[in-house]
Amino acid sequence: MAKPALGRGLGALLGGSNTPGKPTTSAPAAITTSAAPVPDTRDRVQRISLNRIRPCSFQPRKAFSDEALRELADSIKEQGIVQPLIVRDRGDHFELIAGxxxxxxxxxLGLAEVPVIVREADDKSVLELALIENLQRENLNPLEEAQGYSQLIEQFQLKQDDVATKVGKSRAVVANALRLLKLAPSIQELIRNxxxxxxxxxxxxxxxxxxxxKQAADKVIRDGLNVRQTETLVAHLQALGRATTSTPPSxxxxxxxxxxxxxxxxERFGTKVxxxxAQGKGSLEVAFFSDDELERLLQIVGVKVD
Incomplete structure (x- = not known):
């Protein structure tokens, strides 16, 4: 059985499946019309000024290799831009969806204009499709992938199952990716690099x-530990931590x-106090053991009971 395509793919943006359906009632053969068919503007490629395009705030990919960009620029210089950029109209500018x-x-290259296809898409669709494009091309590092999933969940109130369905991954893959965001920032940076x-x-x-x-990560990198050796190291550090916490503090x-x-x-209240x-903050606890005693304490501090 063929593996299903990843999520909706970019077909949702590129508009390859918008062939008009057959009309429910056919016109009589004798009737003809001279009206020209209405063109489908979804696939129309336009050329717009490069400085009118802005990057998308929902783009999950944050790191772009300078060397890879120079290689792509050389290719564009020789062949031109083969695949148009996908953008959406934001009034005074166009925002990138893909590309x-x-x-x-x-x-x-200092190009003045680039070919684009303009699409209508809400924020949720833009993030989803930007994620799919990068996942299909394996352009995201693990942290960017996890942050993209997290953004779908937090910003659009999706569940992990919903995210997995949209991007064509299993729920376990999404859940494991999200776990990386629980790592300390310094460890996340090591993964990113x-x-x-x-x-x-x-x-x-x-x-x-x-x-x-950080202690474990430094040792893994310094000693070149494999995953199995890292498991042993972590178990040792966990055991040391349990031994430390089990010792009662002085x-x-x-x-x-x-x-x-x-x-x-x-002496003033005549009860346990x-x-x-600590450092200008704290609490005062005054004990009482009956309603009468509470009333007595309230009288001492000047509080009247109605």
Whole structure:
């Protein structure tokens, strides 16, 4: 059985399936008309000024290789832009939906105009289609992919199952990608730069703090540990953490001024009083053991009960 295409693909943008259907009632053969057919403007390629195009804020891809852009610019210089950019009209400018690499390469060449196809699309569709384009071409690094999924979920209130269906991935793939966003920022940067693999990162996720995650990542990179060795390292660090937390902390000696103030409050209220204080903040707890005693305490602080 053939594997289904990824999500809706770019066909939703390129408009390849908009052939008009047959009319339900055929016109009599004797009747003819001289009216010209209405052209389908969805596929019409226009040339617009490059400086009227803006990048899309929903673009999941953030990193663009300078070397790859120069190679693409050389290709465009020789062959031209074979595939038009896909944009949407935003009034005073056009916003990219697909083709940011071609747009950037055209800027390097100093082109005045580029071929585009103008589409109507809401924000949700733009993000979804930008994700699909990059996933189909495997242009996203793991963090960009995860951030794209996260944006679909948070900005458009989608569930993981919905995202998986839209981009043609399994729910497990989406869930595992999203887990990477729980890593410490410093570890995410190592993944983004290709210094740490996703396999290593998933194991390091088992460590609770950024300090431990960074310690593990540094050792993985320094010693060239494989994923299995990283699992052993993380298990060791987890065991050390449990041993540390199981040791009861040393008791802190109470402040003499706090004890003195507690004593004065007990005398004033005639009941148990606990004062918590640290750096100008805290709480005062006054105990009572009956309604009558509560009424007595309220009278002491000047609160009348109706």
């Amino acid at each position: 940011e690499r071609r747009w950037r390469a055209s800027q390097l 290709g210094k740490l693999s996703v396999g290593h990162a998933k194991v390091i996720l088992g460590l609770p703090s950024e300090k431990l995650q 008791p802190v000696a109470p402040d003499a001024n706090i004890l003195d103030l507690e004593s004065k409050l007990r 606990r004062l918590k204080y």
